[in-house]
Amino acid sequence: MSELIFEKSKHGCTGCSLTHLDVPQAEIDIPTRAGIGLPTLSEPEVVRHFTNLSRKNFALDIGFYPLGSCTMKYNPKVNEDMAALPGFAQLHPYQPDSSAQGALELLWELDRALCEITGMDRFTLQPAAGAHGELTGLFLIARYFQEKGQKRDIVLVPDSAHGTNPASAALAGCQVVVVRSDSRGGVDLEDLKAKLSDRVMALMLTNPNTLGLFDENILTIAELVHAVGGLLYYDGANLEGTCGYARPGDMGFDVVHVNLHKTFSTPHGGGGPGSGPVGVKEMLEPFLPVPVVTKKADGAFALDWERPQTIGMMRSFLGNFLVAVKAYTYILSLGGTGLRQMTADAVLNANYLLSLVKGTYELPYDRICKHEFVLSTHKFGQWGLKVTDVAKRLLDKGFHAPTIAFPLIVDGALMVEPTETESKGTLESFAKALLEIEEEARTHPELLKEAPRHTPVRRIDDVAANRSPVLRWK
Ligand SMILES: Cc1ncc(COP(=O)(O)O)c(C=O)c1O
Missing domain, CATH: 3.40.640.10 (Type I PLP-dependent aspartate aminotransferase-like (Major domain))
Known part of the structure; x- marks a missing residue:
């Protein structure tokens, strides 16, 4: 985990220098910066801190984000x-x-x-x-x-x-x-x-x-x-x-x-x-x-x-x-014809991706889908695994996880919405990752249990986070 900006703060450091005061200083009754306890750092340090943080984040402009019911598509x-x-x-x-x-x-x-x-x-x-x-x-x-x-x-x-x-x-x-x-x-x-x-x-x-x-x-x-x-x-x-x-x-x-x-x-x-x-x-x-x-x-x-x-x-x-x-x-930009094409491509992408993983993953409602589909990871239970483990392992393979555990009527739901803005190649690499994960689940389930291994933040303790959330820095 990277240091918090508060922890980096150095007494006396400032990000700006104001010119010499050429009017009388007024006494105003508002909390001063020091009183609020804001971090004090130089401007380059602040820029580096936030740029480094942004590089630890996953974003749509970095990779595939098949979050069902969320339509994480490319925003022109x-x-x-x-x-x-x-x-x-x-x-x-x-x-x-x-x-x-x-x-x-x-x-x-x-x-x-x-x-x-x-x-x-x-x-x-x-x-x-x-x-x-x-x-x-x-x-x-x-x-x-x-x-x-x-x-x-x-x-x-x-x-x-x-x-x-x-x-x-x-x-x-x-x-x-x-x-x-x-x-x-x-x-x-x-x-x-x-x-x-x-x-x-x-x-x-x-x-x-x-x-x-x-x-x-x-x-x-x-x-x-x-x-x-x-x-x-x-x-x-x-x-x-x-x-x-x-x-x-x-x-x-x-x-x-x-x-x-x-x-x-x-x-x-x-x-x-x-x-x-x-x-x-x-x-x-x-x-x-x-x-x-x-x-x-x-x-x-x-x-x-x-x-x-x-x-x-x-x-x-x-x-x-x-x-x-x-x-x-x-x-x-799209016009009527473009919007229609958007839908056609979103539906085609979802059905193509579904065709690549169906069979290996259970599809409880086995029908042609529209823009998204919901798989069940029920069978992973036999290897002591849950849908969260599949989702976390996907992070190690460079993808954002799909929506999980929703809708509630599907046991261990994995809800995938590829959107129309993804290429055939991206869909195929995601399908490959899902197929590999199923094989790992059968042969090396610990790989899923220990995932994610390659992200800046590893697996969090969900129970502790829910029961005793720490919502303030101090
Ligand atoms: C089907 C559906 N309804 C409602 C919402 C709620 O939208 P919002 O998150 O903008 O409040 C969502 C968002 O995820 C959704 O997918």
């Missing part, structure tokens, strides 16, 4: 160039609308593009992440039923759902009822029917789901939920499985969130910030958070705050604006 650098344009980067959120017309137009156009992609009527770009979008969407639905005078408090969530779905529903004050998956990994229609009632506010669904499988019964599911007066919420965090081919709006969904920081190619996973815009069908539009960008008859853009039925603000200002700039750049 042109997105950053656009977000750094002074007209965007130096805008102040309190500037008058008249001096921020370009920014407002971009938000308006991004809203239009997302509506076209998802089949919705209007978006809010305010939510700061996917989970925040879920909460916003559920507040919108709750408000809709409140206006209709209906008391509905149940949110149905499949057992394959991403953990944020039930968490958001609980946070929105709803009761979560779990719907079972069927043997093909889709929603069990009989279980769904049994759980439908006039108390159901919404069904939250991801399609393709977290197993990477598309639920072909989606139109029936939508009909069933609508028949009891409930609405359908689409968790569109990962849109690589359908974008350009199928739209949640056409499948019968009433609300959708998308993660700009996944499919729409803006950095996340420590490189954020994120953005989880929420799209709605027309009947939910009056409830959208304020302000909403509008286009006036003369073509000028403005922020509309006068919306009496709004749920209010979900976050300050207009959301993470520069993330919107990056996503809009990405959408424009």
